[in-house]
Amino acid sequence: MRMLPPVLYFLKWLAITLIIGALAGSASAFFLVALDRVTAYRETHERLIFLLPLAGLFIGLLYHYFGNGIAKGNNLVIEEIHRPSRIVPLVMAPFILFSTLVTHLFGGSAGREGTAVQIGGALADQFSRWFGVAHRDRHILLICGISAGFASVFGTPLAGTVFALEVFLLGSMRYQALFPALLSAIFADQACRLWGVGHTTYPVAAVPAINIALLGWTAAAGIIFGLAARFFSVLNHWLGARFSRHIGYPPLRPLAGGLLIVSLLLIAGTRYAGLGIPVIVESFTRVQPPETFGWKILLTCLTLGAGFKGGEVTPLFFIGAALGSCLSAVMPLPVSLLAAMGFAAVFAAAANTPLACILMGVELFGSGPAVYVAVACVLAYLVSGQRGIYSAQQQKDFKTGLWNDVSAGANTTP
């Protein structure tokens, strides 16, 4: 491989990433359109949420009896990057696609990046079989799949690239896969757009010139975002462990979780069901009360902890934007800026991917708020603790000298 002439190296990865990009981008396009339809249908047929427990039972049975070895989802893809053992089953793609749509149709509070990453990862990994990709290149394929999935589902190719390079290690980044990851991200994003599928835009108003006082407020907001992410990760793992411990038969967990979620949705309102894009957009212009992000944290952790499918990221956008919006009641920063900061920073902190989120901020909100978003993301990342939402993430370095729980979960990469 190292002797391969440069031109062949380029052509090889160009061909592979074109195919990965076309497949993953088209899958994301289909997924996004289907998700839109499913969401619109649920919004006009609100009583569907009463069927959420049954939908949960169905997903539970599906994964229990036919999803052998793919239930770990995102963590499986990340684990295979670290310790390649066997090719990610292609069946992961239709399973996660279908069960995410079911989750959203009946009002579970979940995201979509998990779905896109798993579809991208499963598709990309098939090249290990077909094209005789060397064993040492297999992790690059998985990174390409993650990059393609993330980039196309959010319309952010640079954030997708850096997310894929950042997510499997904590506290460092390696550039070995930089070129294939970037190509996969751009091709997938292009493929999704060629299908005519667009992405939500978020209205960030004029950004004030930065100064020391505003920096202080930004840092304070960043710390609050990080603590919210920490709380989310802890609650997510804790609820998942409760379900596993108290309900021995896995298919019954989403059934029980579904019953809880429906009861809570009846109290909180259906704006917390599904992706919640309208509430995210609203957070950029209207100050949200604290219960907006509080309910979303609880409902998302219940949904995912119980075994529904979809991922954490869009709910984390929701939680961050609503929390930022809420903070604008007490902080002298515009509501849209605080919402944008929270949108990026809570996710940065929960996934331990600060640079990807800074770039995502640039791609979604332009370069104006970039320094604010960067300060919020880095502070949030610092205080969110070592263990994020992806438990398969390995710690290359200690995150900081900041928390003394670092040694607890420490393991280094081989």
Place this chain on the structure above:
Amino acid sequence: MRMLPPVLYFLKWLAITLIIGALAGSASAFFLVALDRVTAYRETHERLIFLLPLAGLFIGLLYHYFGNGIAKGNNLVIEEIHRPSRIVPLVMAPFILFSTLVTHLFGGSAGREGTAVQIGGALADQFSRWFGVAHRDRHILLICGISAGFASVFGTPLAGTVFALEVFLLGSMRYQALFPALLSAIFADQACRLWGVGHTTYPVAAVPAINIALLGWTAAAGIIFGLAARFFSVLNHWLGARFSRHIGYPPLRPLAGGLLIVSLLLIAGTRYAGLGIPVIVESFTRVQPPETFGWKILLTCLTLGAGFKGGEVTPLFFIGAALGSCLSAVMPLPVSLLAAMGFAAVFAAAANTPLACILMGVELFGSGPAVYVAVACVLAYLVSGQRGIYSAQQQKDFKTGLWNDVSAGANTTP
């Protein structure tokens, strides 16, 4: 240190980075103003260039007899990050400041980031002495100094942060110093702006929507930028080695180099003397002929190889912008976009800092050209070879499977 409660960790680094930022930012402000005056004076007194050989002799004598241990400049700062041995002498700051101004007054073709990085590094490293910073934190101080210097001299805090984290390793990045580096960069940038010192803006016109064909052209341009950077690095090292080999007494090297440079400036024209900001700005609107970047490569490598001071980065901006501008004669991309791509990508490739340059592109040109700039930077970085302008940079990973010269210079970090 790991037991230090979070609040103390924050306050400690807040205090340290505030001081580093204030000092390095103020030094950059003074330096930029002085550089402006010196450049304006030379432009109205063009015959000063005839004194360049004598100015070279003067700088050579200064460093030979009084600059013991600081002549390695940027590489000394980078080496101390890897193998801390002794504190960077504070005298490095006035030496590099003064000799850079002399270089520019008499028309040497050099930059300013080397100066800013060395001033920042030397200032920051003094904390190792004064504040009882633990030995294991000393490299963080040096990273803060680089970050502060780079951020304030170019007005790009995010690029400064990532540059400082990226520059000392090749092929990977570690986040240990992320928080202090970001704070130092923002504080230094703010300090420089508080002195009323602004930065050049570059006019990037409307950016076309990306598609596969334009991506192909962008990749081709990126490869050309990378090869230009490779040529620059090779010529730079080669000329430096020639001077060392053929002229035994170091102070005579810049004297001889000065004679050569003056002769060439008489042929090429004084637009290649100094920083060359007007030519960079012109490259964004008017297509440049090939000799523009050709002359600049030759004159900069002579200037720095002979022992004049200042750094490589602004000349690399010049070379990249002029080369991109030149390529717009044959590529279906706007001249300002190609100039912006070259501006970022040639530097990314020569310094092996692709992510810093993507962020610099965003900070200088906005988010519009970001994907173009990213593709150009990553391609350029890939093809520029393992050895960039900073020979002290260590290789954490092989850059790619692309070049088989990788094993030649390979050494891994401890």
